[in-house]
Amino acid sequence: MPIVVAANPKGGSGKSTSCIVVGTTLASRGASVRIIDADPQRTLGRWGQGASQYKDLVVTPTPGEDLTDLIDRLATQVQFVIIDVQGTANQEMAAAMSRADLVLIPMQAKTADAEVATRAIALLRSQEKLFKRTIPHFILFIRTSPIIVTREEKDIRQSIANAGIPGLSASLNERTAFSHMFAYKLSLPELSSSDTNGLPAALENAESLTAEIIEVLLGKKEDAA
Template structure:
């Protein structure tokens, strides 16, 4: 079943945060999810040791460049969603994980310097597409953006990606206290205490929209020529 790989050579781009938020939201909808924690710093495993990890969400750690492909394929044979969190550098582990992805999400904060780092990830994906002679769906995810304002720079960067044929998710991961708090308190955004964390409702809505858009991207394209009503 599909594997969703979070990749960017930029440290701190929002890979682990977005990966955990997506996994929790899929688990909340009732799906079994495996996160493969392929970052040697093991941020997702540290989160999973805290209380509140959803039922049906397992974390596999101790993954190395020798084992990452087997780990992805083994999990994909068992569960409907596999999510891979990678370290913020270029490595063989990163290249192998991308080679097995059904969707690569490239988190990027909305600055030109961050966009240049995202472009490196996209070049690597395109190399892997050539090496494995298959299309590897991918999209940029803007992270830590403001929920209140839409800066010109972000719109400019989005249009530059667009001009180079690089899709970006409509949903952004806004800068939210809740997305930091789950790594302190453990568990999911839904499980946080509104008395302790501000802006919770907005974070929950953001998580729902993000997961819905990712799931829609994973659906195989409907065959053309078939009337929509007969697809129901």
């Protein structure tokens, strides 16, 4: 079953948001999903303490539990395993990458974020050498404007493409609904349009991103190989 890892050494890079958006969107389509919260900040674990019908998607490793053992066990039980790892290039990030069918590297379209994201790429390359296999990976831009593409974003997308690093066409826009998922501990469809501006657009955004990720996993979109 597909294992998707969200990895970036920079804290606050959007890993948790990416995981919960994609995981709950897949679940709303009827897929069986587990989201491992391997980040000590436990952002997803706190989300899972809310009232969402999808709260049981989130799994928190028990103290001392080996992450790869947990990944391997869940991969035999559900269709999708999504992993949010700590915002630092450590052993757990490497372990998650070693099991990944797809690594997403969420980042803002900012020069500083692009420089930090290269650390995740370097760690991924080392895992590829260690395990002698290609690990498909894509940059996922987050907090982008739904209205205009800034010059900085265009330049960063171009520089990433020039470096041979693939990026997803879909991005997660800067939308109130994505922050409200954590404020109210609910999935997007469970939010109220009366409380959350732009909810239909956020739902469409989540669907387009999830659809593209499925295309990648099915091999219908060119990967990092």
